Every structure is written in structure tokens, then in C-alpha cells.
Amino acid sequence: MTAHVDTLLEALPYIKEFHGRTVVIKYGGAAMREEALREDFARDVVLLKYVGLNPVIVHGGGPEISEHMDRLGMEVRFHEGLRVSDAETVEVAKMVLLGKLNSDIVQRLNRHGQPAVGLSGEDGTLFEVTPVANAEQVGFVGSVDRVDVDVLNHIAADYIPVIASAASDRGGQSYNVNADEAAGKVAAALGAHKAIFLTDVAGWLANPEDEESLISRATVAEVSERLAEVGGGMRPKLGACVDAIQGGAQSAHIIDGRRPHSLLLELFTDAGIGTMVTP
Ligand code: ADP
Ligand code: MG
Numbered sequence: 001m002t003a004h005v006d007t008l009l010e011a012l013p014y015i016k017e018f019h020g021r022t023v024v025i026k027y028g029g030a031a032m033r034e035e036a037l038r039e040d041f042a043r044d045v046v047l048l049k050y051v052g053l054n055p056v057i058v059h060g061g062g063p064e065i066s067e068h069m070d071r072l073g074m075e076v077r078f079h080e081g082l083r084v085s086d087a088e089t090v091e092v093a094k095m096v097l098l099g100k101l102n103s104d105i106v107q108r109l110n111r112h113g114q115p116a117v118g119l120s121g122e123d124g125t126l127f128e129v130t131p132v133a134n135a136e137q138v139g140f141v142g143s144v145d146r147v148d149v150d151v152l153n154h155i156a157a158d159y160i161p162v163i164a165s166a167a168s169d170r171g172g173q174s175y176n177v178n179a180d181e182a183a184g185k186v187a188a189a190l191g192a193h194k195a196i197f198l199t200d201v202a203g204w205l206a207n208p209e210d211e212e213s214l215i216s217r218a219t220v221a222e223v224s225e226r227l228a229e230v231g232g233g234m235r236p237k238l239g240a241c242v243d244a245i246q247g248g249a250q251s252a253h254i255i256d257g258r259r260p261h262s263l264l265l266e267l268f269t270d271a272g273i274g275t276m277v278t279p
Contacts, residue, residue, distance in 0.1 A: 124151025184240025188247020
């Protein structure tokens with residue numbers, strides 16, 4: 001019994017600190033793939049809202065998009081962590097992100113007792129995108145130049161915003177947007193207190209082959225210095241941590257989404273999990 005009370009007491013200073021604060025949560029990786037983890041995630045986010053935080057969800061859908069492309073006989077390719085996207089790929093990505101994944105997250109949050117609103121970069125002109133620098137290699141991948149938080153502030157007053165990482169430019173061309181990048185930019189634009197990235201590894205690893213090589217803390221300067229040597233999906237994630245902090249977040253965290261309730265453990269316990277990036 002006292003163990004349960006201790007847990008609650010341990011959480012108290014964190015609940016006080018976070019009350020009324022905005023936390024941007026990038027949802028992806030393992031936590032999005034398994035039914036039990038999807039339910040845990042939804043329940044955790046609902047709990048955050050009930051204890052007075054202001055959670056904002058940003059999600060991608062990498063594996064699920066690849067799976068649908070496979071089914072349609074389309075070739076799946078990545079270049080430096082970005083999905084190589086022709087017009088058809090962007091169309092499938094958008095269908096999966098909005099029609100399936102976004103709607104699934106919204107529905108779960110609703111069901112657990114906190115109404116959510118799904119949106120993408122197009123809604124309320126949330127994201128202004130232009131083609132990424134290496135568009136010649138990757139096609140219609142957009143880089144987020146500006147986040148118009150007006151629509152988010154309206155929604156977040158009453159609902160949990162759930163943002164799919166898709167957007168279009170002024171000419172109406174649709175783009176794929178890396179969800180980590182989008183989450184970092186959203187956190188910066190909102191002046192979020194924290195940004196948390198759920199992924200399918202323990203965190204940033206010094207050696208990507210060795211799960212024991214977790215880097216548990218790093219400053220923005222240390223991340224920036226080593227960013228060029230980081231590959232795959234970890235590079236945009238670390239870049240997003242830097243964006244969030246430069247926008248005023250006190251810390252950004254990359255945590256293991258395979259672990260049930262990793263979000264609550266990170267926010268409300270003294271145990272440091274994953275990688276914490278600080279100014
Ligand atoms: P998501 O964005 O859904 O969390 P990604 O696949 O985009 O998933 O990014 C996480 C992946 O980055 C890991 O599964 C791993 O394969 C890859 N990666 C590359 N370098 C590193 C590194 N140094 N540390 C951790 N993961 C790394
Ligand atoms: Mg990724």
C-alpha cells in the first residue's frame with residue numbers, strides 16, 4: 001500500500017510543475033504499432049489532461065505507410081532518413097496518416113474520456129512548408145518553415161489536438177513531412193515546456209548497434225556538434241529536440257515507446273529514462 005502512496009507523492013512536485021503547461025508529444029514507433037501500447041498511450045495522454053497539463057500530439061506513421069505502399073506494389077525507399085516521395089507516395093501517406101492513424105488516435109482519446117480533435121498541417125494553415133533542400137533526391141518532402149499556432153490555441157483550450165504530419169504548399173501541392181521535425185517546430189512555436197519523442201529504441205545511442213550505449217543526457221551544443229554523424233530516423237529527432245529547446249522548452253526527451261507507460265514514467269517519476277536534451 002505505501003508503495004502506491006509513495007508513487008503518488010513522488011508525482012506531486014511534477015504535477016505542480018507541469019500544471020497548465022504545454023507538452024508536445026511525438027507519437028510513433030513501437031507505441032503506435034501494438035494494440036496494448038496504443039491503449040496505454042491514449043490512457044496516459046488522457047491522464048495528463050486530467051491532471052492539468054496541456055498535451056499536444058504530433059504523429060507520423062512510417063511503418064504503416066510502408067506497409068500500405070507494399071500492398072499497392074509501390075517501391076519504398078528512404079534517403080538520409082526521409083521517405084522518397086513521388087506524387088503517388090504522398091497521396092498514400094496522406095490517406096494512411098489522416099484516414100487511418102489520426103482517426104484511430106482521436107477515437108481512442110475520446111473513448112478514454114478526453115475529447116480530441118484531429119488535424120493536419122493544412123487545417124487552419126497550421127504548417128507553411130517548402131520543399132526540403134535535397135528535394136531532388138527525396139521528392140515531395142516538405143520542410144516546415146512556419147507554424148501558425150492560432151488554430152492549435154483555439155483547439156487546445158477545450159480539446160487535445162492530434163496533428164498528422166502532412167501539409168501542402170500555397171499552390172496546393174501536398175507534401176510528406178517528417179513527424180519529428182513537425183513536432184519540434186510545433187513545440188517551439190507553442191513555447192512548450194517540454195517535448196517528448198516516443199520511439200522504438202531506448203533513446204539516442206552512441207553506437208546504434210548497441211542498446212547499452214544509451215546517451216542519457218546531452219546539451220544542445222553537444223547534440224549540434226554530433227548531429228552530422230547521426231543517421232537514420234534519429235537525426236531529425238535530435239534536430240527536433242534542438243528546435244524545441246531553442247523555442248524555449250526546458251528539456252526534450254527521446255524515450256522508449258516499447259515500454260508501457262513510458263510517458264508517465266518520464267513525466268511523473270524521478271527515474272530518468274531515455275535521452276534528455278537540455279539547453
Ligand atoms: P520513429 O520516428 O517512429 O521513432 P525512426 O525509425 O524514424 O522511428 O527513428 C528511430 C530509428 O533511428 C531507430 O530505430 C534506429 O534504427 C535509428 N537510428 C539511427 N542512428 C541511431 C542512433 N545513434 N541511436 C538510436 N537510433 C538510431
Ligand atoms: Mg522517424
